[in-house]
Amino acid sequence: MKKGKLKKVLSLVVAATISSTLLVGCGDDKKEGKDKQVLTYNLAADSKTLDPALNTAIDGGTVLSNTFEGLCRTDEKDKAIKGGAESWNVSEDGLTYTFNLRKDAKWSNGDKVTAQDYEYAWKRVLNPETGAEYAYQMYYIEGAEAYNTGKGSVDDVAVKALDDYTLEVKLHSPTSYFLELTAFPCYFPVNKKVVESDSNWATKVDTYVSNGPFKMTEWKQKDSLVLERNNEYYNKDKVKLDKLVMKMVTEDTSAYASFQAGDFDVIDTVPSAQIEAGLADGSFTKYPNLGTYFLVVNVNGENTSDDVKKVLSDSKVRKALNLAINRDAIVKNVTKGGQVPAYSYVPEGIPSTDGKDFANKKYFKSSGDVKEAKKLLEEAGYKDGKGFPTITLLYNQEGDHGNIMQAIANMWKENLGINVSLSQQEWKVFQSTRSEKKYQIARHGWSGDYVDPMTFLEMWTSTSTLNEAGFSNNEYDALIKDAIKEQDTKKREEILHKAEDILMDEMPVIPIYYYTQIKGVKSYVKDMKVSQLGFIYFDEAYIEGK
Numbered sequence: 001m002k003k004g005k006l007k008k009v010l011s012l013v014v015a016a017t018i019s020s021t022l023l024v025g026c027g028d029d030k031k032e033g034k035d036k037q038v039l040t041y042n043l044a045a046d047s048k049t050l051d052p053a054l055n056t057a058i059d060g061g062t063v064l065s066n067t068f069e070g071l072c073r074t075d076e077k078d079k080a081i082k083g084g085a086e087s088w089n090v091s092e093d094g095l096t097y098t099f100n101l102r103k104d105a106k107w108s109n110g111d112k113v114t115a116q117d118y119e120y121a122w123k124r125v126l127n128p129e130t131g132a133e134y135a136y137q138m139y140y141i142e143g144a145e146a147y148n149t150g151k152g153s154v155d156d157v158a159v160k161a162l163d164d165y166t167l168e169v170k171l172h173s174p175t176s177y178f179l180e181l182t183a184f185p186c187y188f189p190v191n192k193k194v195v196e197s198d199s200n201w202a203t204k205v206d207t208y209v210s211n212g213p214f215k216m217t218e219w220k221q222k223d224s225l226v227l228e229r230n231n232e233y234y235n236k237d238k239v240k241l242d243k244l245v246m247k248m249v250t251e252d253t254s255a256y257a258s259f260q261a262g263d264f265d266v267i268d269t270v271p272s273a274q275i276e277a278g279l280a281d282g283s284f285t286k287y288p289n290l291g292t293y294f295l296v297v298n299v300n301g302e303n304t305s306d307d308v309k310k311v312l313s314d315s316k317v318r319k320a321l322n323l324a325i326n327r328d329a330i331v332k333n334v335t336k337g338g339q340v341p342a343y344s345y346v347p348e349g350i351p352s353t354d355g356k357d358f359a360n361k362k363y364f365k366s367s368g369d370v371k372e373a374k375k376l377l378e379e380a381g382y383k384d385g386k387g388f389p390t391i392t393l394l395y396n397q398e399g400d401h402g403n404i405m406q407a408i409a410n411m412w413k414e415n416l417g418i419n420v421s422l423s424q425q426e427w428k429v430f431q432s433t434r435s436e437k438k439y440q441i442a443r444h445g446w447s448g449d450y451v452d453p454m455t456f457l458e459m460w461t462s463t464s465t466l467n468e469a470g471f472s473n474n475e476y477d478a479l480i481k482d483a484i485k486e487q488d489t490k491k492r493e494e495i496l497h498k499a500e501d502i503l504m505d506e507m508p509v510i511p512i513y514y515y516t517q518i519k520g521v522k523s524y525v526k527d528m529k530v531s532q533l534g535f536i537y538f539d540e541a542y543i544e545g546k
Contacts, residue, residue, distance in 0.1 A: 080179035094174030115161035291447035341366035342511035385417025447534035
């Protein structure tokens with residue numbers, strides 16, 4: 001999941017941030033916590049945008065999932081349950097969904113949430129002028145792709161508010177996970193009146209109007225977000241927390257120190273060196289995560305020199321780079337979080353029709369194959385790395401990515417004779433650099449948006465705005481389109497496997513490992529839901545005995 005315009009205010013809050021950091025989520029909250037339910041959570045990253053139409057990052061998604069609500073929510077197994085819609089009907093052909101909205105749903109400013117808000121929000125995502133990278137996630141809707149790609153009209157998009165509380169949606173093909181999609185941030189409604197009155201509505205507390213269990217009451221850039229229970233929320237009585245303080249300490253060790261000191265109740269990421277001990281003493285908790293950590297290659301060499309462009313556009317080079325990596329060693333000696341060394345792009349954890357896992361094909365040895373890697377590099381014209389240009393490996397500075405990238409760079413140097421330059425950027429900047437293809441090879445990671453192989457494979461089609469590799473393959477595109485239309489589950493899986501075959505043969509992405517989630521959670525924090533799709537939900541969380 002990734003554009004914000006908040007940099008102008010940073011200079012105005014620096015001085016205040018220094019002192020307020022000690023006040024928000026620490027001493028004052030502890031005192032207040034004696035009488036109120038106040039939970040302090042280190043989000044770690046400062047979200048690039050909190051506009052549901054524009055966000056593509058997990059951190060922003062967690063904020064959105066606690067401040068907004070779609071037609072559906074998801075349960076512990078990430079299956080759709082009632083949300084903004086209290087019921088729905090699906091036509092026999094599986095193409096038409098009629099959602100009946102809750103009449104007691106309100107925005108945090110007291111306005112009623114209507115079907116018109118959903119229609120407006122979805123068409124806003126699809127509007128080419130919005131620039132929403134997740135617009136492709138709505139291509140299941142009839143007329144959506146044509147409008148988003150400039151080949152059709154907004155009037156052809158089959159989303160219609162029949163009245164204030166009835167929304168009709170028509171799909172071009174039956175989609176078994178469509179209800180789950182309506183629980184995803186890009187499908188969240190927005191308050192049309194608020195959005196149209198201020199183009200910067202999502203950058204200011206006063207105009208950040210939402211419809212979920214929490215509302216934003218304070219926002220200090222690079223420091224903290226403060227969310228409080230939304231008393232306009234229809235299910236407010238089940239929200240136990242009075243306040244949720246989201247801190248933005250990017251350094252794992254600093255966040256861990258605050259966690260140990262009792263200033264943070266939950267930390268999103270933990271230092272790898274502390275994982276073993278933390279899991280043993282119960283201060284850390286390991287959660288499943290349907291996701292893959294990988295490298296993405298700028299396969300067309302956009303914005304690079306001719307010599308770098310030449311090597312990155314060669315699939316033999318990309319496959320050599322892939323086989324020269326020992327993932328077993330990275331997981332054992334660097335990450336140390338119980339991650340599974342990757343052998344495919346689609347991760348483990350998606351059930352298949354035969355009762356097995358979809359990820360049942362090993363495309364390469366997780367330990368690597370240096371002999372084959374050297375052979376491929378020689379066939380590409382760079383025996384023992386001679387004549388191969390220095391390539392730059394880009395990553396974001398937060399977390400332990402630097403250690404992983406250093407390990408990979410060392411393996412490429414030792415096994416292939418290739419020189420690698422490491423470069424790091426702040427998360428917000430890094431996301432823009434990667435999406436604008438101003439990189440050579442970059443760190444990437446993807447957690448599924450729903451439990452289906454399509455969420456990992458669809459993003460690499462030629463028209464996908466999330467295709468940051470610039471990868472284009474007509475056969476691949478055709479297979480993904482066929483899989484979307486195919487109703488026979490077994491045949492659909494076969495098609496998706498063929499698509500992954502192409503992806504792993506062309507290698508625009510180099511899988512490293514399948515994610516796990518290790519989080520620091522104090523024993524007194526109860527009923528916090530951590531989804532395998534990466535989001536954390538605090539709507540039922542509470543503190544007991546702190």
